[in-house]
Amino acid sequence: MPDTKKCAYCGKIFNEKMRLCPYCGGERIKEIIHENPVCPICKVEMTNYSYRENDIDICPDCNGLWLDIRKFNYLTSEREVFKDDAIPHEFHKKPLQKADSYLSCPVCNSLMPRINFKKISGVLIDVCRDHGVWLDPGELEQIRCFIANGGLHEVHDKEILVNREAIESLDTRLSDVEFMQKLLHHWKFKRWIFS
Ligand SMILES: [Zn+2]
Ligand SMILES: [Zn+2]
Numbered sequence: 238m239p240d241t242k243k244c245a246y247c248g249k250i251f252n253e254k255m256r257l258c259p260y261c262g263g264e265r266i267k268e269i270i271h272e273n274p275v276c277p278i279c280k281v282e283m284t285n286y287s288y289r290e291n292d293i294d295i296c297p298d299c300n301g302l303w304l305d306i307r308k309f310n311y312l313t314s315e316r317e318v319f320k321d322d323a324i325p326h327e328f329h330k331k332p333l334q335k336a337d338s339y340l341s342c343p344v345c346n347s348l349m350p351r352i353n354f355k356k357i358s359g360v361l362i363d364v365c366r367d368h369g370v371w372l373d374p375g376e377l378e379q380i381r382c383f384i385a386n387g388g389l390h391e392v393h394d395k396e397i398l399v400n401r402e403a404i405e406s407l408d409t410r411l412s413d414v415e416f417m418q419k420l421l422h423h424w425k426f427k428r429w430i431f432s
């Protein structure tokens with residue numbers, strides 16, 4: 238008998254491995270296992286740490302950081318970053334390297350997907366959508382440096398480029414259709430001559 242969960246929305250019982258309730262489509266809310274976040278690498282309780290007037294959690298052993306999504310968004314906003322003049326004026330993209338295995342969320346213990354922040358920064362962050370963001374030592378500074386040096390605009394430019402490419406490929410597809418029509422027309426024409 239697999240472990241089951243009760244849906245928080247419709248009350249029906251389903252397999253706890255499923256992310257969505259098969260009856261109502263409600264998303265399973267991950268349970269809080271640690272009231273105080275636990276470092277996913279050192280397995281010790283994290284301690285409070287004040288970073289630019291924000292209370293975040295730091296691991297006393299490895300200095301990894303844990304932030305809830307709201308604080309992460311705030312500390313990685315252009316508005317906040319541009320106020321900080323201690324950030325270097327150059328961003329060096331570092332090669333992507335990380336622990337081999339996925340890390341578990343410091344709050345609910347479920348494995349966190351790893352994301353390349355804004356797809357092009359090269360900073361790999363581990364995210365639990367329900368609880369927060371795990372950052373290895375130095376990653377918060379790296380993300381802030383990426384933003385301070387116009388990283389988000391680069392992302393925006395890239396999105397425009399991708400859209401333009403999509404439009405161009407649409408153009409080729411249209412001319413492919415035209416080409417096929419011409420070809421068919423040509424065959425009909427041939428059949429008409431030789432029949
Ligand atoms: Zn449900
Ligand atoms: Zn640690």
Ligand SMILES: [Zn+2]
Pocket residue numbers: 267342343344345346347365366367368369
């Ligand atoms: Zn979690």
